[in-house]
Amino acid sequence: MRHCLVLAGLLxxxxxxxxxxxxxxxxxxxxxxxxxxxxxxxxxxKVGPEDFVIDLGxxxxxxxxxxxxxxxxRGLGIEIEPSLVTQANWYARRDGVGDRAKFVxxxxxxxxxRPATVLTLYLFRELNIKLAPRILEQLRPGAxxxxxxxxxxxxxxxxxxxxxxxxxxxxxxxxxxVFMWIVPARVNGNxxxxxxxxxxxxxxxxxxxxxxxxxxxxDAGALQGGRATGASLAFTVxxxxxxxxxxxxxxxxxxxxxxxxxxxxxxxTWRAVR
Numbered sequence: 637m638r639h640c641l642v643l644a645g646l647l648x649x650x651x652x653x654x655x656x657x658x659x660x661x662x663x664x665x666x667x668x669x670x671x672x673x674x675x676x677x678x679x680x681x682k683v684g685p686e687d688f689v690i691d692l693g694x695x696x697x698x699x700x701x702x703x704x705x706x707x708x709x710r711g712l713g714i715e716i717e718p719s720l721v722t723q724a725n726w727y728a729r730r731d732g733v734g735d736r737a738k739f740v741x742x743x744x745x746x747x748x749x750r751p752a753t754v755l756t757l758y759l760f761r762e763l764n765i766k767l768a769p770r771i772l773e774q775l776r777p778g779a780x781x782x783x784x785x786x787x788x789x790x791x792x793x794x795x796x797x798x799x800x801x802x803x804x805x806x807x808x809x810x811x812x813x814v815f816m817w818i819v820p821a822r823v824n825g826n827x828x829x830x831x832x833x834x835x836x837x838x839x840x841x842x843x844x845x846x847x848x849x850x851x852x853x854x855d856a857g858a859l860q861g862g863r864a865t866g867a868s869l870a871f872t873v874x875x876x877x878x879x880x881x882x883x884x885x886x887x888x889x890x891x892x893x894x895x896x897x898x899x900x901x902x903x904x905t906w907r908a909v910r
Contacts, residue, residue, distance in 0.1 A: 666720065668695050669758050669784050670801045673812045674702050680795060680816045681754045681780040683707045690714065690752040692744040692759060692767070697724025697737065699756050704733035709754075713739040714747050749774040757783040765789040772847075777821040777887065778866030785813050791847045794818050794865070820848040820864035821887035825910060829854060831896055832904035834878045841908055855879040869894075 669677075677699065683689060685708035691699045694713025701724070703709040715721050724739040744767070749755060752775060757764060768788045771781060787793060793815040801812040824845035830838045839855035843862070850862040850871070857875035869892070870884045883906060885894020892908040 666695050666717070667758075667805045668698060670803045670805075670812065671698065671702075672803065673784055673799065673801055673814065674699050675706075676799055676814055677756060677782040677784065677816075678703055678707060678754075680814065681756075681782050683709050683754055685709060687753045688712075688751050689754045689756060690747070690749060691756045692747065693757065694724055694739055695720055695758075697727050697739050700724075700737045700739070701728050701731055701733060703754075704728070704736040705731055708736075710736045711738075712751075713737070714742050714744050715739060716741060716743065745770070750776075753779050755779065755781045757781070757786070759783075759786065761786040761789070772819065775819045777819055777864075779819040781817040781819065783815045787815050788817065791817060792849075794848065818848070818866050820845075821867045821869065823850060823864060823869060823887055823892070827892065827908035827910055829879065829906060829908045831879065831906040833881070833896060833898065833902065833906075837878065839877075839879050 683703050687703070687709040689700055689703045689709050689711035691711065691713045694700060694715040697713050700711035700713045703711050713724055715724065718741050721739045721741045725734070728734045728737040728739070749771065755771065755775065764783060764786050765788060768791055795816040796813065798811050798813050800810065802810050804810050804812060822845070823843050825843060827841040827843070828838055829841045841852065841854045843850045843852040848864050850864065852859045852862065854873045855877040857873040857877040857880050860872045860874055862871035863869065864887070867887050869887060872882050873880050881896045881898040883894060883896050885892045885906065890910040894906055895903060896906045897903045
């Protein structure tokens with residue numbers, strides 16, 4: 637009898653150990669992002685130790701876990717399926733990044749996106765489009781948004797590519813599309829501009845912005861090629877105006893400062909305030 641009790645105890649301990657060495661079961665199937673695509677998404681976003689990655693629809697957590705393991709980033713995965721949340725947290729602990737990679741059960745439309753410097757997505761296009769206004773409202777200029785397979789509607793990506801994905805679980809071509817956007821500074825509206833090239837003379841910069849692109853006028857000149865890349869912006873002012881030239885600057889709140897170069901090579905500085 638004693639030998640039976642000892643054997644039963646050993647079997648129970650072995651079962652407990654086996655459980656601790658295996659991930660919890662999933663309640664439902666899902667389609668993970670292939671690891672090769674995960675690596676490319678994080679590479680495009682230039683993820684580093686200073687970044688905080690939020691992954692919407694985190695699945696088994698591989699994007700946030702890879703960001704923590706490979707690049708030293710911190711991150712949060714948002715997932716609505718409880719068993720996947722449990723599994724992702726288990727993988728994070730197993731891989732030694734449980735202190736930097738966390739996963740929670742939450743509605744992605746209720747998620748506070750403001751801490752993210754990088755936002756990753758593998759959602760249906762309809763969800764991406766619904767999320768776009770929230771992304772633009774909450775993410776700071778310069779934050780990177782990377783999506784697997786689906787775009788953000790009429791928001792033109794700053795970069796897109798198609799790559800081989802032989803381990804992809806869905807699709808016929810075994811390829812994946814990767815899209816990246818850099819959240820632009822919000823510069824829409826009227827600004828008062830002064831430059832060192834025009835002395836005390838000032839002019840109104842009127843901007844009409846759509847995502848990272850903008851158009852408008854400065855003094856009597858029309859803007860050409862207006863684009864915001866994060867907090868950095870650039871445009872050219874054409875026409876017979878003292879303010880004609882190539883402008884580059886950095887937006888910070890209600891001010892823009894930068895450098896202006898005329899067609900003859902004369903350079904100066906400029907400043908704009910709302």
